[in-house]
Amino acid sequence: MTLPAEFLSDAKALLGDKGWRMDAESLEDVATPWRGTFQGHTPFLALPASTQQVADLVKLCRTHKVAITPQGGNTGLVDAGTPHGEIVLSLRRMQTVRAVDPFNNSLTIEAGAPLVKAQEAADQVRRLFPLSLGSEGTATIGGLISTNAGGVAVLRYGMMRDLILGLEVVLPTGEIWDGLSGLRKNNTGYDLKHLFAGAEGTLGIITAATLKLFPKVxxxxxxxxxxxxxxxxxxxxxxxxxxxxxxxxxxxxxxxxxxxxxxxxxxxxxxxxxxxxxxxxxxxxxxxxxxxxxxxxxxxxxxxxxxxxxxxxxxxxxxxxxxxxxxxxxxxxxxxxxxxxxxxxxxxxxxxxxxxxxxxxxxxxxxxxxxxxxxxxxxxxxxxxxxxxxxxxxxxxxxxxxxxxxxxxxxxxxxxFGGSISAEHGVGRLKRDELETIRPAAATATMKAIKAALDPDRIMNPNRVVSLD
Ligand SMILES: Cc1cc2nc3c(=O)[nH]c(=O)nc-3n(C[C@H](O)[C@H](O)[C@H](O)COP(=O)(O)OP(=O)(O)OC[C@H]3O[C@@H](n4cnc5c(N)ncnc54)[C@H](O)[C@@H]3O)c2cc1C
CATH class of the missing domain: 3.30.70.2190 (Alpha-Beta Plaits)
Structure with a gap:
């Protein structure tokens, strides 16, 4: 995909020298996931350093109709975070632990932080962040939420969805939704954070999350x-x-x-x-x-x-x-x-x-x-x-x-046997079409309606989970 010249110069100016890459090695790296099963391609790697930069870049993409694949650790297994012509927006420069509250048993951390960083931040205040899986040194908070990851402690603590208290998300319009609440009770309408858990980056870019902590064991x-x-x-x-x-x-x-x-x-x-x-x-x-x-x-x-x-x-x-x-x-x-x-x-x-x-x-x-x-x-x-x-x-x-x-x-x-063809790895492009033949038509239609409403320009990780084409 050839990017418009005006988009490129504005994106580079917005992101600064450390905030973008176009060399072949960097682009190849983000286009090849861990297992090497899927090979993608991308013309541009964006490395924003703040939520505001993410929002400004999304607005720019919207103006120029440039599609985005958000990316964390690139350890996903269903061809969801591999770009197929989209620009890659990597969260890897956004890893700050913003707050730890041991009395509220909560931790607020940026989406590009690897899982181990959340585990260590919890440990430092004698608390536990229980999600645990083989890719925890590389998989990021944003990726884990976006795939609703499971792992080896689900039996007791649930999946990633169950461990979220609040989210900060840049929507496909470029608007920032600040939902970083540490509340356990907050019955104020649709629980928006659940829309983004398991959405595989199709509904917005998670920039930070408030997570539940537990007593150490x-x-x-x-x-x-x-x-x-x-x-x-x-x-x-x-x-x-x-x-x-x-x-x-x-x-x-x-x-x-x-x-x-x-x-x-x-x-x-x-x-x-x-x-x-x-x-x-x-x-x-x-x-x-x-x-x-x-x-x-x-x-x-x-x-x-x-x-x-x-x-x-x-x-x-x-x-x-x-x-x-x-x-x-x-x-x-x-x-x-x-x-x-x-x-x-x-x-x-x-x-x-x-x-x-x-x-x-x-x-x-x-x-x-x-x-x-x-x-x-x-x-x-x-x-x-x-x-x-x-x-x-x-x-x-x-x-x-x-x-x-x-x-x-x-x-x-x-x-x-009454099961599912995707237990914890998600849908991506790999299982998108097969799932459309399996899940109830009303569910697929509702998912498509949500996608169309939130992403009117279809720029946010298109054709993963569901396709509007
Ligand atoms: C050795 C190994 C063991 C694994 N074990 C398990 C396991 O036990 N359980 C399990 O569930 N999974 C497991 N996985 C799969 C993988 O680690 C998870 O899918 C992980 O959640 C992906 O995180 P990531 O940061 O690498 O995301 P990526 O691979 O970069 O992206 C995954 C998806 O999330 C989206 N995304 C990434 N960051 C954001 C963001 N900030 N905002 C919005 N969307 C975003 C991407 O667009 C993509 O759709 C394993 C993988 C490996 C390689």
Missing amino acids: AKSTAWISCESAGAVVELLALTRDHAGDTVTSFEIIPANAITMVQSEMPDVRDPQPSDLPWRVLCEISMASEAHARDVMETALQSAFEAGLAADAVIAESLTQAKSFWTIRESIPLCKRAYGTAINHDISVPVSQIPGFLDRAEQAIHEVSPSAEIIAFGHVGDGNLHYSACEPKEATAPILSNHAAEITRIVHEEAMA
Whole structure:
């Protein structure tokens, strides 16, 4: 896309020397997301340093009908933050912690700050910001809100949407909406902040957020071997009977994923070698570490007696707990290194997980008998990262020829079990059209009406989530 000369000179003047880039390396960098699956292109990278600069730039874009893709850490997985001809508006220069209020349990932070910065700011006042995921060093507050990110503590604290108290947003008209309220009760009409959570930058640019903080907790972390996915689901219920909502994380890991991680990272040690097909990584969080460990031990004792757990190890130190998590968090990277992986992010009701796993694997093997199924993730939320994999040294690669067919199977089975084809990664361009055939027509029509009303010039991350074309 060639930008109008007047737009370019006004944008450069507005943003200052540090506020824009047009060199090939910078443009290539923001056009290539983490996984490298989507390749985009952009003529201009804007790096505003303040909310006012964002607003002024949006007004300029509106005047010249220049489309914008807002971008944070560029770790999104659904082709939402990759530009396809739009200019990129990166929030990376806006990372200030504006306020921390430990008595109100709230934190106000700019949208370009990486998640770790919010976690550290909370920690400094003995509070917890609980969102946690593998990309937390890079993914930004604005991106996490815009994708309504999940992660490993949703079971207890909810998704990003549940952690927002207020937002500051530059609307597609260039107007600034200051909704940075720290209030927990504020019944004054439509709750606008929820429009922007999960909107993937299609309705405006989030420039800052007020987030909920929680009391700090101590953890007990266990690595548990189970005989079947059914046992894993029952184990979750039993653990919650003992620990209530102090079960923070409940992640499922198949044995073949551990083998895959070890083949790519030979230093990684399996905490509990076993022939059983499933492991659970379970975390209980309480005010005292001793109490959390007591509850974990009691829950595991009941699980052994009920035949739901075959073996278990409770971490003796934070370092050991971290080593369990390293295995879990390394699965996505190791899958990439291992070979071809057809990836999916689905959810079904927790009770339906065993049925879904059986049916999906059977159907995939009818199409591609050698496909290795790696299904791991947030089983406590009913959310599985479900991949069909094939090693790169496969002599007669067949998986990639069946990618569309395999995705159809996984999505159809998820829907048949009452699930969703996008649990936490969002829609982007990747799932936009498929979702239009799945969600109720009234929902799509309402989404399009909202988009058309807020973005009359269609400049704000067009064609993600829904298309008005
Ligand atoms: C290793 C790895 C592990 C991951 N694990 C998880 C996980 O467990 N759970 C999970 O939910 N996701 C996970 N993700 C996905 C990813 O980290 C999330 O989607 C994240 O929320 C994206 O944040 P970002 O800052 O990188 O946003 P980007 O990728 O830059 O953008 C994502 C979307 O948000 C929009 N956007 C970005 N900033 C703004 C803003 N300020 N205002 C308006 N719109 C904006 C973009 O236009 C785009 O539509 C993982 C990714 C990786 C690479």
